[in-house]
Amino acid sequence: MKIPRVKGTRDWSPEEMTAFRFIEGKFREQCRKWGYHEVRTPTIESMHLFTSAGTLTPGMLNRVYSFLDWDGWSGERVVLRPDGTIPIVRFYIDRMNNGSLAKLCYITNIFIFEETGKESRERWQCGAELIGAPSPLADAELISLALKISGEIGIRDISIRLSHAGLIKSLLGGIGLSKEEQDAFFDRILDGDVATLTELKTKNSAVADLLPSLLKLKGQSAGFLNNLKAVTNIGEIREHFENFMAIVNLLESLDLDYEIDIASGAGFEYYTGVIFQLYTGGRKIGGGGRYDDLVPGMGGNDAPACGFALYIDRLMSLVNLEKAEITYPEIILVSIRPGEDVTLDRLFKAQEDLHRAGYIAEIEMAEKRPVEVRWLLELGGKAPLFTLTDLSGGTRLEAGDISGVQKILEAKSGRQNRPA
Amino acid sequence: MAVKIALPKGRLLKKTAALLQRANWDLDEYHSKISFYHPRSKRFPELVIKVFHEKDIPIQVAIGNYDLGICGQDWVEELMTKYPSSAIIRIKDLGYGRGELYLAAAASQRISLDKIRAGKKLLRIASEYPNLAETFALKNRLARFCVYPVWGAAAGYPPENAELALVSGESLAGQEAGLVPVNRVLDYGAALIANKNSWTGKDLGEIIASICDEVSVTEGKPAAWAAASDPGTYQPPAETSPDCVRLALPDGHQQQPTLELLQKCGIEIEDYPSAAGNRRPKLSLEGFRTKVIRPQDMPLQVANGNFDLAVTGRDWLREHLAQFPSSPVKELADLKFGGVRIVAVASQEMPVNDAAELRKFNQGREAPLRIASEYIHIADYYARENHLGRYRIVPTWGATEAFLPEDADLLIENTQTGRTISRHNLRIIDEIFTSTACLIGSSRPVRNRVKSERIKSLLDKVRRAVEEEN
Numbered sequence: 012m013k014i015p016r017v018k019g020t021r022d023w024s025p026e027e028m029t030a031f032r033f034i035e036g037k038f039r040e041q042c043r044k045w046g047y048h049e050v051r052t053p054t055i056e057s058m059h060l061f062t063s064a065g066t067l068t069p070g071m072l073n074r075v076y077s078f079l080d081w082d083g084w085s086g087e088r089v090v091l092r093p094d095g096t097i098p099i100v101r102f103y104i105d106r107m108n109n110g111s112l113a114k115l116c117y118i119t120n121i122f123i124f125e126e127t128g129k130e131s132r133e134r135w136q137c138g139a140e141l142i143g144a145p146s147p148l149a150d151a152e153l154i155s156l157a158l159k160i161s162g163e164i165g166i167r168d169i170s171i172r173l174s175h176a177g178l179i180k181s182l183l184g185g186i187g188l189s190k191e192e193q194d195a196f197f198d199r200i201l202d203g204d205v206a207t208l209t210e211l212k213t214k215n216s217a218v219a220d221l222l223p224s225l226l227k228l229k230g231q232s233a234g235f236l237n238n239l240k241a242v243t244n245i246g247e248i249r250e251h252f253e254n255f256m257a258i259v260n261l262l263e264s265l266d267l268d269y270e271i272d273i274a275s276g277a278g279f280e281y282y283t284g285v286i287f288q289l290y291t292g293g294r295k296i297g298g299g300g301r302y303d304d305l306v307p308g309m310g311g312n313d314a315p316a317c318g319f320a321l322y323i324d325r326l327m328s329l330v331n332l333e334k335a336e337i338t339y340p341e342i343i344l345v346s347i348r349p350g351e352d353v354t355l356d357r358l359f360k361a362q363e364d365l366h367r368a369g370y371i372a373e374i375e376m377a378e379k380r381p382v383e384v385r386w387l388l389e390l391g392g393k394a395p396l397f398t399l400t401d402l403s404g405g406t407r408l409e410a411g412d413i414s415g416v417q418k419i420l421e422a423k424s425g426r427q428n429r430p431a
Numbered sequence: 432m433a434v435k436i437a438l439p440k441g442r443l444l445k446k447t448a449a450l451l452q453r454a455n456w457d458l459d460e461y462h463s464k465i466s467f468y469h470p471r472s473k474r475f476p477e478l479v480i481k482v483f484h485e486k487d488i489p490i491q492v493a494i495g496n497y498d499l500g501i502c503g504q505d506w507v508e509e510l511m512t513k514y515p516s517s518a519i520i521r522i523k524d525l526g527y528g529r530g531e532l533y534l535a536a537a538a539s540q541r542i543s544l545d546k547i548r549a550g551k552k553l554l555r556i557a558s559e560y561p562n563l564a565e566t567f568a569l570k571n572r573l574a575r576f577c578v579y580p581v582w583g584a585a586a587g588y589p590p591e592n593a594e595l596a597l598v599s600g601e602s603l604a605g606q607e608a609g610l611v612p613v614n615r616v617l618d619y620g621a622a623l624i625a626n627k628n629s630w631t632g633k634d635l636g637e638i639i640a641s642i643c644d645e646v647s648v649t650e651g652k653p654a655a656w657a658a659a660s661d662p663g664t665y666q667p668p669a670e671t672s673p674d675c676v677r678l679a680l681p682d683g684h685q686q687q688p689t690l691e692l693l694q695k696c697g698i699e700i701e702d703y704p705s706a707a708g709n710r711r712p713k714l715s716l717e718g719f720r721t722k723v724i725r726p727q728d729m730p731l732q733v734a735n736g737n738f739d740l741a742v743t744g745r746d747w748l749r750e751h752l753a754q755f756p757s758s759p760v761k762e763l764a765d766l767k768f769g770g771v772r773i774v775a776v777a778s779q780e781m782p783v784n785d786a787a788e789l790r791k792f793n794q795g796r797e798a799p800l801r802i803a804s805e806y807i808h809i810a811d812y813y814a815r816e817n818h819l820g821r822y823r824i825v826p827t828w829g830a831t832e833a834f835l836p837e838d839a840d841l842l843i844e845n846t847q848t849g850r851t852i853s854r855h856n857l858r859i860i861d862e863i864f865t866s867t868a869c870l871i872g873s874s875r876p877v878r879n880r881v882k883s884e885r886i887k888s889l890l891d892k893v894r895r896a897v898e899e900e901n
Contacts, residue, residue, distance in 0.1 A: 062569060
């Protein structure tokens, strides 16, 4: 029977959950090694966290799940978390905003409406936020960490696309746009709409003429940035160019491949500095950037900040579990020899002993055997008290007690099948 | 399959009727004293026509119950801004029923668009167009806002009960409100709309042509805003002192019995009901301030602390509590007038006699049970409580009887005598509760002693008057 799911939702099967836990495990392991601490924030948050300028673009906000809670008579809405970073910043301001350095990581689901229902409206991501540390060192650390985790998961051939929100904003300012126009155009660039820039009619036509082509250009070296800088070398713009170049130089010294693509925005208005996106095989698997104004903008004390998120749903389709060499303990089915009188407490005791020794031991249910099972352990009322059958090979061995059973298992199991 | 069209009652009825007259539709019944909702056309005898509240038409067309509809573009935009993928095609501007929507604020507050964009304080927006209000707020990056989705009288909310109102230019023209526009949000007029699938899959050509051919010269825009925007001699109310009791009084047909009750309590009230649309009548009681709003909107406003007391109906209190179960609003006194029964109504043909049979009936069906109601949260609660299984609530704005049997399976309705229900060949299958007018207030303690005594004194007077009467 088919019971349809809600459009835009998905189930995860045991196999998919194995891939999820594998990715999650690698992410946690690396974060722990790099000194990041895991936190968890609620699924439901106040909508106003996400509505102010400098948070999410209107394009994103129109696809947020919002509603009045059961006690929402004030009329203020709540949302299903549409973004991973903003709740972490709220947490930071609430609990840690005393000038200290915060290295936080999270694994979470986010909710964004998607029209066709072909892509999931509930997405999982794992991310890290480094709050209190300035550019460019912190930016380089996060890019390196994101790449390290992806590599550990087994994903190679990652290309990094770099942009710089501060640079885009200052360029828009440099051509004489008003604050509102700057915001509007920045949002449109972040929502992926570069073509509209050609409509620009502005005061500083020298830069304005160049801007659309600047945004379309792509390059692969710090030299490219230097060339760009040469044509638009004015005031505030220079500062952002220098920051951008410092990061690029750091990445080069780390021997990381990257591509500069100024127009590769990402729907997050909170970025103020470098924006990086990770691609493999043409698909985006994650991204992040610097957001120095978000903590003060949300009411906290000044704190420079930077972070990234990896998209678990995308990674799951790329991870190769066989190559990943995940090891499972062997499965032993525990049962009563037909026709013999064995009390259930003995059955459960034998199962528990095997669990303690690190095996997966299941009680046999109604002769429906799990597929991957190798061993069948039968308990008897009289000698031999235990018989162990290798279901793959057909050998049948006997033991007088459970430690005898364990000895057989240790001797017979291949190395790769040792208990975990 | 027969083509179906939804026509508006209310504001657009007269000019729509005139347009269809010119188009030789020759309708047997489509006029302002309409009591049945199924007019027939001699020119298009096969055409199924139904008359709805204008606000219901975009939804009916979007979900495919009707192929065509005539209604104001304001209500189309109200739907499309929230649900942009709604299956609606705007076919033709019909040139009449012009209006404009403004975001407005009290003149005394001197609010500008730049100010509200830059502000960090909570902005309250009252509107009959909650979706358009929210879109405006999101687009303009208001840091913190809430929307009061009111049934009416939005222009009466600023400045005390909301900073802003999203209202039609018409409602601003009544200078009593003292509102000035902050931003023009929408120009609208009557439009012919179609369901997207009908538009691509059905032959509607002859009907559409008959209407479009007769669209006369477009009406001019409504009188320029400037004429109405002069705040004139309007005096904004002085700041409410903390010991002042804020009382909400109903507009509409509850006004007369409310006036009589006040008189029995020995309280005089000036200009209520008001021919000029005065929303702030004066009471002879000291320390009270009144405002006239829709009874539907009162429980929420008491919950928010905008009013201390309000005269509304138990139906609207129950509706509010079904949406917000932990709300502090409670009934303080039963005023015993305006009695209606809230009932579940089905068509005569539906083989059920009570909620239990309805549950069984719905178990055997594929499609979800469609429950039409003005009381969407009571309807939702009723369906949950009675385990009706898979169901869908169809929100309506009045004339709910018209929905059965084609566009809904069940109604949750109020009725006084039950006559309208039987006249439409419908039948009551369950009585949910009885509603009368009541005085409501908040269960939160009133800390101000003077105010607390004033409330208590009024409550005593009201209770005595009701007791004497009954």
